[in-house]
Amino acid sequence: xxxxxxxxxxxxxxxxxxxxxxxxxxxxxxxxxxxxxxxxxxxxxxxxxxxxxxxxxxxxxxxxxxxxxxxxxxxxxxxxxxxxxxxxxxxxxxxxxxxxxxxxxxxxxxxxxxxxxxxxxxxxxxxxxxxxxxxxxxxxxxxxxxxxxxxxxxxxxxxxxxxxxxxxxxxxxxxxxxxxxxxxxxxxxxxxxxxxxxxxxxxxxxxxxxxxxxxxxxxxxxxxxxxxxxxxxxxxxxxxxxxxxxxxxxxxxxxxxxxxxxxxxxxxxxxxxxxx
Amino acid sequence: xxxxxxxxxxxxxxxxxxxxxxxxxxxxxxxxxxxxxxxxxxxxxxxxxxxxxxxxxxxxxxxxxxxxxxxxxxxxxxxxxxxxxxxxxxxxxxxxxxxxxxxxxxxxxxxxxxxxxxxxxxxxxxxxxxxxxxxxxxxxxxxxxxxxxxxxxxxxxxxxxxxxxxxxxxxxxxxxxxxxxxxxxxxxxxxxxxxxxxxxxxxxxxxxxxxxxxxxxxxxxxxxxxxxxxxxxxxxxxxxxxxxxxxxxxxxxxxxxxxxxxxxxxxxxxxxxxxxxxxxxxxxxxxxxxxxxxxxxxxxxxxxxxxxxxxxxxxxxxxxxxxxxxxxxxxxxxxxxxxxxxxxxxxxxxxxxxxxxxxxxxxxxxxxxxxxxxxxxxxxxxxxxxxxxxxxxxxxxxxxxxxxxxxxxxxxxx
Numbered sequence: 001x002x003x004x005x006x007x008x009x010x011x012x013x014x015x016x017x018x019x020x021x022x023x024x025x026x027x028x029x030x031x032x033x034x035x036x037x038x039x040x041x042x043x044x045x046x047x048x049x050x051x052x053x054x055x056x057x058x059x060x061x062x063x064x065x066x067x068x069x070x071x072x073x074x075x076x077x078x079x080x081x082x083x084x085x086x087x088x089x090x091x092x093x094x095x096x097x098x099x100x101x102x103x104x105x106x107x108x109x110x111x112x113x114x115x116x117x118x119x120x121x122x123x124x125x126x127x128x129x130x131x132x133x134x135x136x137x138x139x140x141x142x143x144x145x146x147x148x149x150x151x152x153x154x155x156x157x158x159x160x161x162x163x164x165x166x167x168x169x170x171x172x173x174x175x176x177x178x179x180x181x182x183x184x185x186x187x188x189x190x191x192x193x194x195x196x197x198x199x200x201x202x203x204x205x206x207x208x209x210x211x212x213x214x215x216x217x218x219x220x221x222x223x224x225x226x227x228x229x230x231x232x233x234x235x236x237x238x239x240x241x242x243x244x245x246x247x248x249x250x251x252x253x254x255x256x257x258x259x260x261x262x263x264x265x266x267x268x269x270x271x272x273x274x275x276x
Numbered sequence: 277x278x279x280x281x282x283x284x285x286x287x288x289x290x291x292x293x294x295x296x297x298x299x300x301x302x303x304x305x306x307x308x309x310x311x312x313x314x315x316x317x318x319x320x321x322x323x324x325x326x327x328x329x330x331x332x333x334x335x336x337x338x339x340x341x342x343x344x345x346x347x348x349x350x351x352x353x354x355x356x357x358x359x360x361x362x363x364x365x366x367x368x369x370x371x372x373x374x375x376x377x378x379x380x381x382x383x384x385x386x387x388x389x390x391x392x393x394x395x396x397x398x399x400x401x402x403x404x405x406x407x408x409x410x411x412x413x414x415x416x417x418x419x420x421x422x423x424x425x426x427x428x429x430x431x432x433x434x435x436x437x438x439x440x441x442x443x444x445x446x447x448x449x450x451x452x453x454x455x456x457x458x459x460x461x462x463x464x465x466x467x468x469x470x471x472x473x474x475x476x477x478x479x480x481x482x483x484x485x486x487x488x489x490x491x492x493x494x495x496x497x498x499x500x501x502x503x504x505x506x507x508x509x510x511x512x513x514x515x516x517x518x519x520x521x522x523x524x525x526x527x528x529x530x531x532x533x534x535x536x537x538x539x540x541x542x543x544x545x546x547x548x549x550x551x552x553x554x555x556x557x558x559x560x561x562x563x564x565x566x567x568x569x570x571x572x573x574x575x576x577x578x579x580x581x582x583x584x585x586x587x588x589x590x591x592x593x594x595x596x597x598x599x600x601x602x603x604x605x606x607x608x609x610x611x612x613x614x615x616x617x618x619x620x621x622x623x624x625x626x627x628x629x630x631x632x633x634x635x636x637x638x639x640x641x642x643x644x645x646x647x648x649x650x651x652x653x654x655x656x657x658x659x660x661x662x663x664x665x666x667x668x669x670x671x672x673x674x675x676x677x678x679x680x681x682x683x684x685x686x687x688x689x690x
Contacts, residue, residue, distance in 0.1 A: 026397040033394055037385040111380035112398050113356045113372065273358045274291065 016117040016176060016262040016269070023118050030118065031125040050134055052089065057082055060206070074208055074237075076150050082138055083236040084205040084229055087164070090131040091171055091225070092196045097123035098175035099182045099189040102272060109273045116272045117265060120175035128168050138236065154239035163231045163242065166250045170224065173257030180268040204229045224253040279369060280331035281450055281481040282355060287364030289325040289350055324350040326505045327364075334370075334449070335479040337472070339492035339513055341520050342502035348485045351502065352376060352452045355483065370449030370481075373399050375440065377454070382435060384428035388419055391427050392442060399446040409445045416467070417441035432549045432584060437464055444471045451475060453484040462546055469495065487555070493517045525567070547654040551587055551619065551645045554580040558641065558662050571666035571675045575632040579643045583619045590616050590653070592625040595642040596634070599661070604639065604673045610648060635675040636666040 020027065061078035064070050070077040101119040108114055145151045182188040203225040204212070212220065220226040227249040231242040325347045332338055340348050353359045354366050356374035381395045392413055396406035414420055417437040422430060430438070443451075472495065475482055486492050492499050492513055499513035501520045508523075509516045559576040560566035569575055577594055593608030607627075609616075625645075639662055644655040666675050 025403055026394070029394050029397050033383055033386055033390065036390065037383055107377070107380050108398070110353075110358065111377040113358060113374055113400070114381075114398050270360050271292070273353075 014266060016265045017258060019115045020117045020121045020172075023115055023121075026114070027118055027121045027125055030122040031129060034122065034126040035129055050137060054137075056085055056089075060085070071208075071211060073210065076145060079141060079145050079151065080208075080233065080237050081206065082141060083232050086131060086134055086138060087167070087229070087232050088200060088203075088205050090127050091167070092200070093130070094124045094127035094171050095174055095178055095192060095196065096189060097127060098179045099192050101179055102183050116269060117176065120179040121172060123179075124168055124172045124175050128164070131164070142236065151237070152239065156239045156241050157235050159231070159242050160235040163228060163235060163250070166254045167228045170228070170250075170254040170257040173254070173259070173261035176258075176261035176265040180265045180272065183268065183272050199223070199225060204233070208233055221249075224257065227253065278334060280367075281334040281336075281369050282332040282483065283365070283367040284331065284351075284355070285329050285365040285367075287325055287328045287354060287361045287366060288323065289347075289354060289359065290362040291322045291324055323505055325354070325361075325502075328502075328505075328507045329364075330500060330507060330510050332481055332483065334481050335476070336498060337476050337482040337496045338484075339496035339499040339516075340483060340485045340502065341487070341489060341492055341499055341517065342508075343524075345504075346502040347505045348502055349376070349454055352454050352483070352485060355450075355452055368450055371400060371447070372450045372452070373443050373446045373448035374452040375443045375454065376452070380439070382427045382439070385426055387424045387426055388430070388438060389423050392438070395439070395442045396446065399443060399448075401446050405447075409447075413438075413441045413445045416444070433464070436549060440464075440468060440471075444468075448480065450481045451483070453482070455485050455487060465545075489517045489521065545654065545656050547644075547646070547652040549654065550585055551581060551583040551590060551653040553643050553645055553654045553656050553659075554582060556580070556641060556643045556656075556659050558660060566662070568663040568665060569632055571634055571636060571664050572631050572677060575629045577627045577629070577641065577643070579625045580622070581619075581625055581645055582622045585620070587619045587653075588616060589647045590619045591646055591648060593642075593644045593646065594627050597640050597642065597658075598673060599638050599640060602673075604634065606642075608644075616648070631677065632664065633674060633676045634664045634666075635670045635673045636664050637673070638663050 057078060060081045064077050064081075070080075074080040098120045101123050102109065102116070105119050109116055109119075142151065142153060146153050178188060178192060202219075203223055204220070209217070209220065209226070209230045227246040231246050231250065234240050234242045234246075328347075328351070340351065342348050350359070352374060353376065354361055355368055356372060356376070357366075357368075358374075358376075381398045382391050383394070392410065393403070393406055396409075396413075397403070401409075414423060417434070417440075419430070419434055419438055422434065427435060427438075472482060472484075484492075484496075496513040498511065499509075499516035500507060501509040501516050503523070509519045556577060556579040557565050558567070558569070559578060560569055561573045561575075563576070579592065579594075581592065583590070591608050591610045593606065595606035596604045598604060609625075640658045641660040641662065642655070642657045643659055644652060646652045646655060668675075
């Protein structure tokens with residue numbers, strides 16, 4: 001038998017990352033479609049995407065103000081939480097969407113020549129857009145707090161977009177893995193939801209890295225999300241430069257995640273259009 | 277010599293079945309039982325294509341015929357790169373557009389305008405190319421007034437026109453079309469065919485799957501016949517179609533009586549496409565597909581139908597006419613007192629005739645699914661032709677069960 005081979009002039013490169021990059025106009029258009037279709041529901045449309053993080057924020061802020069006494073270095077605590085919770089809802093939203101994207105886009109996969117790696121990318125870009133749309137609220141909250149004298153804004157905030165970019169790349173690597181596994185296993189999304197709940201509490205989202213007892217702090221090194229959230233707090237709460245160690249760590253986490261995710265995806269790609 | 281536009285070499289495609297494993301196929305159990313990697317391997321394979329080889333020169337128009345399940349759609353999916361061959365090689369040179377399902381990429385909630393852009397990108401156009409062809413696409417689809425309405429408000433005819441228009445204007449060098457012309461009204465089908473002719477003149481390569489044998493014979497110089505996954509014939513379309521017809525006709529035991537009713541063409545077909553009649557068969561007393569029936573024997577007419585959207589207003593109709601077009605008998609589910617409930621997806625409508633009281637001759641069969649007000653979803657005139665034989669040649673077309681009786685001094689020698 002002749003070895004299986006399929007050659008199209010238009011899709012020579014087998015690397016999922018290269019293929020996604022080539023398809024970026026489609027990724028952006030599909031992400032825009034997601035947002036449009038979601039927000040077309042009503043006048044409140046886009047505001048709904050803010051309700052969830054705001055509600056969460058309200059709960060945390062109330063509980064931690066009335067029930068627990070927050071540490072002195074995280075006051076005002078509501079503001080400390082806001083950045084982290086917003087960014088976390090991007091991470092969990094994108095991964096949960098990625099776990100469902102092939103099922104949701106079955107007809108497209110089976111009936112058009114679209115490259116499947118586009119869909120996890122759309123999940124990430126759409127959720128990132130939600131986050132970006134919510135940033136003016138964060139900026140307003142920071143400005144109010146700055147006027148009241150409770151935070152002192154600084155130029156360190158300029159590193160924030162770069163932190164988000166690296167985080168989005170890492171999440172894309174994970175999304176590639178999650179989406180391709182979800183084609184073969186029915187329970188990927190449930191498993192993922194549980195893992196994400198766990199990850200939320202072992203990642204410094206609700207607390208600063210400094211709050212972790214010294215003897216447990218090494219454990220954070222095994223959590224790829226940890227440097228990103230330390231950096232988020234540095235950028236939009238403490239307004240201090242992100243440490244060099246965190247930069248290296250984030251780069252490594254993003255790089256490894258992309259490599260592993262695309263390798264797994266490339267191995268499982270052939271069955272996606274058949275199984276989705 | 278120029279390299280072929282499409283090259284298929286010793287291609288075999290097995291579809292994997294994950295059967296039992298799939299139903300308990302959870303990542304948790306795979307990890308816990310330590311069978312992680314093995315759980316990803318199939319436990320059964322079904323072959324869709326076996327050792328198929330052919331090549332198509334640039335500028336050729338090739339028809340693909342064959343029964344349902346013979347691998348035609350799999351072939352187009354392989355060529356378009358949606359699925360990969362299990363063994364063998366597939367090569368396509370030049371920009372490819374595949375129309376495996378019209379409007380496959382439409383999102384119901386967003387406007388036609390936005391859908392045109394996404395569909396164009398899906399077909400490999402750049403944003404600039406889409407902008408340049410936008411007006412042409414809209415004009416061909418005739419959806420100007422609805423451009424900014426969400427696609428869910430479109431009739432199925434409009435969606436079909438838009439889908440075809442985008443694909444046709446994506447300027448492919450190789451176009452693959454899977455039985456999509458069956459949907460839509462006659463005027464639109466005609467324009468599609470004109471577009472195909474235009475492609476041919478422009479030296480583009482076209483492969484199309486169709487059940488309309490007359491269309492294949494007429495439009496294509498060459499045709500492929502796939503029979504249960506194997507390439508059974510590859511040659512001038514007239515010959516291929518004749519071979520295929522012969523094979524269909526010779527299936528079943530008694531050659532002549534059991535010969536399947538011939539699917540006539542060009543089938544005259546009108547309708548919105550909300551529901552489709554995929555085909556119809558005529559079965560004899562023993563339940564075998566037949567092209568020739570005995571007068572007075574039981575007969576059964578079966579139609580394969582599909583509703584593409586949920587329908588609460590639907591009527592199935594059947595009419596038998598002489599070849600000259602005079603209706604001999606016609607009925608539908610409404611005439612026969614059935615009230616429509618719900619219809620969605622594939623189905624079969626069966627009309628039992630305890631005795632086919634037709635005079636000997638050749639008849640044609642019309643089948644249709646339409647609305648209560650008569651507006652056609654899919655009306656297929658002259659879909660089948662069949663022959664009726666009778667022991668006696670009556671005048672007219674009715675040959676009822678009958679007896680004579682006499683009073684008085686009237687005697688017969690026999």
